[in-house]
Amino acid sequence: MEVKIQLKENDIPRQWYNLAADLPTPLLPPLGPDGKPIGPEMLAPVFPMNLIEQEVSPKQWIDIPEEILDILYRWRPAPLKRAVYLERYLKTPAHIYYKDESYSPPGSHKPNTAVPQAWYNKQFGMKRLTTETGAGQWGSALAFACCLLGLECKVFMVRISFDQKPYRKIMMQVWGANCVASPSNETNAGRKVLAEMPNTPGSLGIAISEAIEAAVTDPTGKTRYSLGSVLNHVLLHQTIIGLEAKKQLKLAGEKKVDVVIGCAGGGSNFAGLSFPFVADKINGAKIKIIPVEPTACPTMTRAPFVYDFGDTACTTPLLAMYSLGHAFIPPPIHAGGLRYHGMAPLVCQAIVEGLLEPKAYHQKKCYEAALTWARTEGAITAPETSHAIAAVIDEAAKAKEEGKEKVILFNYSGHGLMDLSGYDAFLSGKLTDYELPETDLQKFTAPLKNLPKAETRKTGKW
Ligand SMILES: Cc1ncc(COP(=O)(O)O)c(C=O)c1O
Secondary structure, three states: OOOEEOOOHHHOOOEEEOHHHOOOOOOOOOEOOOOOEOOHHHHOOOOOHHHHHHHOOOOOEEEOOHHHHHHHOOOOOOOEEEOHHHHHHHOOOOEEEEEEHHHOOOOEOOHHHHHHHHHHHHHOOOOEEEEEEOOOHHHHHHHHHHHHHOOEEEEEEEHHHHHHOHHHHHHHHHOOOEEEEEOOOOOHHHHHHHHHOOOOOOOHHHHHHHHHHHHHOOOOOOEEEOOOOOOHHHHHHHOHHHHHHHHHHHHOOOOOOOEEEEEOOOOHHHHHHHHHHHHHHHOOOOOEEEEEEEOOOOHHHHOOEEEEEOOOOOOOOEEEEEOOOOOOOOOOOOOHHHOOOOOOHHHHHHHHOOOOOOEEEOHHHHHHHHHHHHHHOOOOEOHHHHHHHHHHHHHHHHHHHHOOOOEEEEEEOEEOOOOHHHHHHHHOOOOOOOOOOHHHHHHHHHHHHHOOOOOOOOOOOO
């Protein structure tokens, strides 16, 4: 039995997989301020047209340009690993596999889309990208991609993470990017929030508003905005993870997968691993597919399915998704990348359809799982990824109870070497669990009643 299952560079997938083409019930369209579906041209001030084409593409497979593959070879194909040391510790009959996305230079799955996004922007003649970042993983990934492609990069980093994770900011600077804490004084959106809440920890919704404003107000017209999750084209780029995993599981001699797990902030690493398996499920395979989120930010497990804005200042189109409300200010838990108020529409429609089984975990249980992981497998995981590991441990225990040799696959979305302050808080007993109070959920979602209704459409097959 092999612990590391490697693909040859020549075996790297050459197309991305687009779940939108196969969903049994189609996605609801994004809506403009007038409540009518938007056309691609309405997104043009924010994104380059070549990425907008991917965003709305009905094609099942989209070719990956050779020049993008040439950059990805720095770390792809990423290894599939078998967590034998954890298996032995848990005494489980389950086979636990994980895609090691911590292997990329910035340390997470995020450059799988940062590189194509920067490449397509450059092809379109853009000189500069703006973005937001929560934990700093996305900001550092875009800084890395812009550095390799010769683009300028400006990052609005959520205040709480800016303070908790100073090393991420330094990484961005090493790759030549400019990173400021959000809310900042550099945009109208930031100044407005600071006037109302000077001590706010910030949120991804606020940082997105700032980054979009900074892009669309550039008088040269050579700046576009880049998003690290949520949108269809971002999830599309991440499917290289699941497509590689399929080939690697075959090499490992596995004939089926029983459980697929990923943590979900905006949904991109989860989707990247799971969507090729969701396709199998649509075609009849029996697979349990679990996106995992924090109880502090329970988008998939408690929020309503609605039309909502992607940002606090209500500048984005309305997306049909589970949402805690665009004004939601999440509690300052350590998994900064899992604190977004919404969720990728593709993931949400798959939930509505019954194809996915979302779960929520408290942060202390996740840190316990992270310690078990570090003390068996060895690596120190990102706090976001620890949510997936907690679910893996639960599923492995279930396999043990049932005496079944289940195959469990999860996405090891990033390392936690820049996130040690969270471990410090946990080890010194300072970490508390947090469950979003029902009154807060009601407060933040009440204003959504005035927006267009999102119809829940499903075939009832799952
Ligand atoms: C390591 C890691 N995993 C997961 C996530 C969550 O993002 P997404 O749901 O887009 O994969 C983040 C976001 O910053 C992250 O840094």
